[in-house]
Amino acid sequence: xxxxxxxxxxxxCAALYAAAAPFWYVALRRVRRMLNTRVVPTxxxxxxxxxxxMMFNLPLPGGTTGHAIGVGIAAIILGPWASIITISVALLIxxxxxxxxxxxxxxxNSLNMAVVGSLVASGVYxxxxxxxxxxxxxxxxxAAVAGxxxxxxxxxxxxxxxxxQPRFFHDAAGAPxxxxxxxxxxxxxxxxGHLTLAGLAEMFITAGVVAYLQRTDSALLRLNTRAxxxxxEVARQSIWGAARPLWLALAALLILTPxxxxxxxxxxxxxxxxxxxxxxxxxxxxxxxGNQAPPAQAPAGLERLSHLWSAPMPDYAPPFLKSAAFGYLxxxxxxxxxxxxxxxxxxxxxxxxxxxG
Amino acid sequence: xxxxxxRDIAVDESESRVLLPRTRRRRRRLSSVERTLAxxxxxxxxxxxxxxxxxxxGLLQHLDPRVKVCGLLLLLLDAxxxxxxxxxxxxxxxxxxxxxxxxxxxxxxAARAWLGAFLFTALxxxxxxxxxxxxxxxxxxxxxxxxxxxxIQSALYLVARVETAVTLSLLLVLCTPWTHVLxxxxxxxxxVVFVVILGMTYRYVFLLLQTAREMFxxxxxxxxxxxxxxxxxxxxxxxxxxxxxxxxxxxxxxxLAMQSRGFRGEVYxxxxxQMRRRDWLALAAFLLAAVxxxxxxxxxxxxxxx
Amino acid sequence: MPEIVFDVRDVVYRYxxxxxxxxxTLKVGRGERVALVGANGSGKSTLLRLLDGLYFAERGSVxxxxxxxxxxxxxxxxxARAFRRRVGLVFxxxxxxxxxPTVFDEVAFGPLQMRWPKDEIRRRVAASLELMEVAxxxxxxxxxxSGGEKKRVAxxxxxxxxxEVLLLDEPTAALDPASRSRVIDLLVDARGGAKTVVTATHDxxxxxxxxxxxxxxxxxxxVAEGTPSDILRDEALLRRTSLIHAHRHxxxxxxxxxxxxxxxxxxxxx
Numbered sequence: 024x025x026x027x028x029x030x031x032x033x034x035x036c037a038a039l040y041a042a043a044a045p046f047w048y049v050a051l052r053r054v055r056r057m058l059n060t061r062v063v064p065t066x067x068x069x070x071x072x073x074x075x076x077m078m079f080n081l082p083l084p085g086g087t088t089g090h091a092i093g094v095g096i097a098a099i100i101l102g103p104w105a106s107i108i109t110i111s112v113a114l115l116i117x118x119x120x121x122x123x124x125x126x127x128x129x130x131x132n133s134l135n136m137a138v139v140g141s142l143v144a145s146g147v148y149x150x151x152x153x154x155x156x157x158x159x160x161x162x163x164x165x166a167a168v169a170g171x172x173x174x175x176x177x178x179x180x181x182x183x184x185x186x187x188q189p190r191f192f193h194d195a196a197g198a199p200x201x202x203x204x205x206x207x208x209x210x211x212x213x214x215x216g217h218l219t220l221a222g223l224a225e226m227f228i229t230a231g232v233v234a235y236l237q238r239t240d241s242a243l244l245r246l247n248t249r250a251x252x253x254x255x256e257v258a259r260q261s262i263w264g265a266a267r268p269l270w271l272a273l274a275a276l277l278i279l280t281p282x283x284x285x286x287x288x289x290x291x292x293x294x295x296x297x298x299x300x301x302x303x304x305x306x307x308x309x310x311x312x313g314n315q316a317p318p319a320q321a322p323a324g325l326e327r328l329s330h331l332w333s334a335p336m337p338d339y340a341p342p343f344l345k346s347a348a349f350g351y352l353x354x355x356x357x358x359x360x361x362x363x364x365x366x367x368x369x370x371x372x373x374x375x376x377x378x379x380g
Numbered sequence: 381x382x383x384x385x386x387r388d389i390a391v392d393e394s395e396s397r398v399l400l401p402r403t404r405r406r407r408r409r410l411s412s413v414e415r416t417l418a419x420x421x422x423x424x425x426x427x428x429x430x431x432x433x434x435x436x437x438g439l440l441q442h443l444d445p446r447v448k449v450c451g452l453l454l455l456l457l458d459a460x461x462x463x464x465x466x467x468x469x470x471x472x473x474x475x476x477x478x479x480x481x482x483x484x485x486x487x488x489x490a491a492r493a494w495l496g497a498f499l500f501t502a503l504x505x506x507x508x509x510x511x512x513x514x515x516x517x518x519x520x521x522x523x524x525x526x527x528x529x530x531x532i533q534s535a536l537y538l539v540a541r542v543e544t545a546v547t548l549s550l551l552l553v554l555c556t557p558w559t560h561v562l563x564x565x566x567x568x569x570x571x572v573v574f575v576v577i578l579g580m581t582y583r584y585v586f587l588l589l590q591t592a593r594e595m596f597x598x599x600x601x602x603x604x605x606x607x608x609x610x611x612x613x614x615x616x617x618x619x620x621x622x623x624x625x626x627x628x629x630x631x632x633x634x635x636l637a638m639q640s641r642g643f644r645g646e647v648y649x650x651x652x653x654q655m656r657r658r659d660w661l662a663l664a665a666f667l668l669a670a671v672x673x674x675x676x677x678x679x680x681x682x683x684x685x686x
Numbered sequence: 687m688p689e690i691v692f693d694v695r696d697v698v699y700r701y702x703x704x705x706x707x708x709x710x711t712l713k714v715g716r717g718e719r720v721a722l723v724g725a726n727g728s729g730k731s732t733l734l735r736l737l738d739g740l741y742f743a744e745r746g747s748v749x750x751x752x753x754x755x756x757x758x759x760x761x762x763x764x765x766a767r768a769f770r771r772r773v774g775l776v777f778x779x780x781x782x783x784x785x786x787p788t789v790f791d792e793v794a795f796g797p798l799q800m801r802w803p804k805d806e807i808r809r810r811v812a813a814s815l816e817l818m819e820v821a822x823x824x825x826x827x828x829x830x831x832s833g834g835e836k837k838r839v840a841x842x843x844x845x846x847x848x849x850e851v852l853l854l855d856e857p858t859a860a861l862d863p864a865s866r867s868r869v870i871d872l873l874v875d876a877r878g879g880a881k882t883v884v885t886a887t888h889d890x891x892x893x894x895x896x897x898x899x900x901x902x903x904x905x906x907x908x909v910a911e912g913t914p915s916d917i918l919r920d921e922a923l924l925r926r927t928s929l930i931h932a933h934r935h936x937x938x939x940x941x942x943x944x945x946x947x948x949x950x951x952x953x954x955x956x
Contacts, residue, residue, distance in 0.1 A: 027497070027501075027542055027545070027546070028456065028460065028541065028542065028545030028546070028549070029459075029460070029501075029538060029541030029542040029544075029545050030538070030542075032460070033457060033460045033461050036460070051573075059645065060635075060639075060643065060644065060645035061631075061635050062573070062577075063573065063576055063577055063580065063638070063647065064580065064631045064632075064634040064635040064638060064785070065631045065635070066577050066581075067576075067577045067580035067581045067584060067631075068580075068581075068584055068627050068628075068630055068631040068634065069627060069631070070577070070581040071580075071581045071582075071584040071585045071587075071588050071627070072588060072623055072624060072627040074581070074585050074588075075420075075585065075588045075589055075592050075623060076620050076623070078416060078419045078420060078423065078589075078592075079412075079416050079616050079619070079620065080412040080413075080415040080416045080419065080616075081412060081612070081613060081616050082412040082609055082612040082613055084609075088412050088415060093620075096620070096624070100624070108577075112574075112577060112578060112581050113581070115578065116578065116581055116582055116585065118549075119549065119552075119553065119561070120427065120430075120553055120558055120582065121423060121426070121427070122492070122493070122546065122549060122550060122553070125545060125549075126453075126456065126545070126549050127456060127457070127460055127545070189512075189534075193530075194463050194464065194533070194537075195463075196514075196529070196530060196533065197513075197514055197530050198512070198514065198529070198530035198531075198533035198534045198537065199508075199512065199530070199534040199537070200463060200534070200537055201537070201538070201541075202538070203505065203508035203512055203531070203534040203535070203538065204507075204508065204511075208507075208511070227613050227616075227617070228613075228616060228617055228620060230617075231613060231614060231616065231617020231618075231620070231621075232617050232620050232621050232624065234617065235617050235618050235620075235621035236621055236624070239621070239625075241621075241625060243624060243625065243628060246628075428830075431827075431830075557825070558787075559787040559788050559791070559825075559827070562787070579786070579787040579791075580785055580786075580787075582787065583784075583785065583786070583787055583827060583828060583829065584785075586827075586829035587781055587829060590829070630781075630782065633777070633779070633782040634782055634785050636735070636740045636777075636782075637777055637782050637783045637785065638785065638795075639740060639770075640738055640740060640770065640774070640775045640777075641770060641774075641795055641796040641799060641843065641844070641847070642766075642767060642770040642771070642796055642799030642800055642847075643795075643799055644763065644766065644767075644799070646799075648798040648799070648801075649791075649798070650791075650794055650798065650804060650807065650808070
């Protein structure tokens with residue numbers, strides 16, 4: 024899913040570079056803290072390895088072959104932060120020196136595959152493998168799911184990036200200037216391709232390498248866990264461990280949000296001025312208010328203040344999505360993501376204020 | 381099984397993947413191992429060829445790499461920002477002219493860049509011809525599906541942009557030794573540590589490619605029949621595992637070697653580049669062209685009515 | 687009495703659960719040319735790395751010109767920089783030592799770390815490249831070099847710093863005969879300007895040319911010491927330490943001999 028040049032507008036590319044940059048910065052700082060002066064040889068060599076693994080042709084069920092990225096392996100063996108840099112470097116070498124993937128689109132590719140891929144792979148792996156022994160089958164399964172999830176998360180991001188192009192970037196006559204497919208086409212297309220092929224390739228190679236390392240009783244499996252011997256990392260690890268049921272519950276809730284669409288009726292008090300002129304809405308308001316008819320016109324104050332803020336995703340339905348259920352899910356993900364990010368930042372500030380890490 | 385030779389296979393350059401074997405006797409699907417080997421061989425030969433071409437006696441070769449990186453990047457941006465087709469074609473023409481003046485054989489460009497990118501992009505853009513909303517321009521003869529003007533325009537935009545971008549990036553790589561590209565990056569503001577990492581990565585890519593190639597070749601020579609399905613997967617995973625272990629060991633050794641010569645964590649480079657008169661002239665020319673094409677690109681041209 | 691450059695006392699070093707050096711003691715004087723001889727895995731490389739301040743002994747001590755080599759000691763920038771300039775190690779595997787994008791960059795790496803002025807660096811690098819006869823390769827990347835060329839570049843990259851002590855780990859390993867003799871010639875003639883040379887090798891053919899004193903290693907200990915000719919004459923020792931073998935070979939039609947020998951370039955007796 025290496026995005027070539029020409030599919031994303033320069034504005035999108037710039038925005039995605041800007042989105043990836045803080046991750047690169049943070050990743051480099053963390054890796055430097057872990058590895059110290061070993062940063063250069065370690066990252067270089069593992070980036071070279073990632074590049075080579077990207078070239079493997081993996082036979083897939085059905086007689087086709089596919090390529091993996093190796094982000095699952097990198098995230099599991101080296102940890103998410105080293106993986107971000109390693110995969111990014113490999114992608115850059117691929118893009119510039121071997122012509123695979125665009126130069127302007129490098130920020131996008133890096134964000135999708137290196138950043139999102141590493142974080143998802145690492146998170147899923149840690150979640151699923153918990154404290155299982157290093158040689159257990161559970162770890163192999165966790166690795167497989169982690170690789171699969173990472174690729175599909177990256178594909179989803181790429182699909183979204185493609186899909187928003189025609190809406191925002193078209194010429195005077197309305198012809199899309201860049202990727203021509205709207206979200207309703209781009210996202211399913213990317214997902215289908217990766218849920219079936221590329222995702223499987225990543226799954227096989229990630230699980231296969233973990234299984235191989237288990238068979239040869241390699242110290243490499245302990246690399247990442249040893250790296251967390253630092254006390255700050257240990258603290259974070261145990262918080263993660265203690266809160267795991269909460270994370271799982273959150274994930275379950277996120278997935279089940281579209282059920283909210285089944286709820287009949289209207290949330291009392293959450294009306295907009297346009298509801299007062301719509302007959303159906305008026306009937307709903309009346310039945311929810313003890314059969315008292317609402318005023319004929321929207322109250323003046325409501326009318327005035329309703330224009331104060333227009334949400335990017337009104338009614339949990341992003342305007343460019345046709346499916347209501349999908350829109351609900353996206354809103355849930357987005358909202359949850361914002362809240363999590365906010366609290367992570369808060370935690371970071373609090374730790375900095377306390378002078379730790 | 382014999383070794384893979386370039387003439388035996390067709391390669392889709394844009395993806396650098398093997399499409400089909402071109403054997404003289406009968407077609408046979410390559411196993412995944414053979415494909416991997418072929419990919420590795422291809423990549424390596426491409427890189428070597430680029431290194432040779434970078435020393436040829438052409439226009440771009442003689443320029444300071446910083447000028448080249450900036451100039452070609454600006455042109456790339458122009459092609460990306462253009463809101464009309466004629467501008468993109470202009471940028472492509474400039475790229476073509478530069479290629480010719482730098483003694484890059486058109487055949488190389490065609491094989492390595494244009495063909496693969498065109499096939500790949502055309503395939504992707506095909507549905508857009510039909511499903512992009514807009515004025516119907518014509519109908520397919522048998523099926524009667526309508527092609528919209530906007531669809532055609534958008535497909536043209538995509539293909540033109542992709543081809544131009546691919547030509548420009550290939551030009552940079554073919555006409556500049558990669559070590560110079562890296563050093564140019566560091567003079568242009570990229571942190572030195574990244575440049576050093578990039579350089580070391582590129583250097584060790586070849587070593588690991590060689591190791592991987594040897595592993596696959598030895599396995600291939602010991603196997604009769606196709607190495608597909610679960611066997612092929614296990615082989616790939618085991619190879620990756622072996623490479624992983626070797627990489628880990630190698631990284632430790634390289635670190636020792638670096639320390640032995642005084643490495644304490646800081647990275648330094650010798651900057652060797654000096655701008656000569658021709659470099660300034662080239663820079664000015666690039667800037668002029670970039671601004672002109674940018675201005676041109678922002679104007680709305682009425683799309684030609686079909 | 688010559689100055690003691692290296693003073694190694696009762697050094698123990700282990701990798702995981704394998705003991706590489708088991709209570710090793712030796713002294714190297716200034717200007718000596720010492721050969722560490724032993725089969726693979728006998729601990730020679732480990733000792734060289736201890737001498738170069740890359741590994742630090744678990745027990746025992748290693749001193750360079752009277753100063754102890756400790757991990758804490760190397761934290762000091764000045765000490766570390768001075769030491770790295772005075773002692774140079776050429777690794778066995780040149781791919782490990784050639785980690786820079788081009789030959790020129792490789793040779794310039796050491797001087798850059800020493801923070802020498804740029805003009806001087808360029809001068810010294812050019813001189814070193816000339817000395818090792820690799821000046822025509824200065825823009826080549828390492829993966830385009832042959833085995834012999836890599837070795838010479840590796841040597842150049844160490845010699846450019848003009849070290850007092852040169853440590854060589856299997857300098858002739860994996861080289862074709864022509865490259866091998868070239869490397870030995872360079873070492874014998876120039877001695878790279880270095881005064882003290884410690885070479886680890888299992889190649890018995892070269893020790894007479896490159897060393898005055900020979901230490902035989904086996905299983906992490908020194909089991910014998912003497913001049914190269916003494917050691918080469920002691921067949922029982924050489925066989926015990928896996929440095930020679932007995933095999934059959936053909937001397938013309940119908941004549942097959944089997945005896946222990948060292949494949950020397952001198953003709954062997956029967």
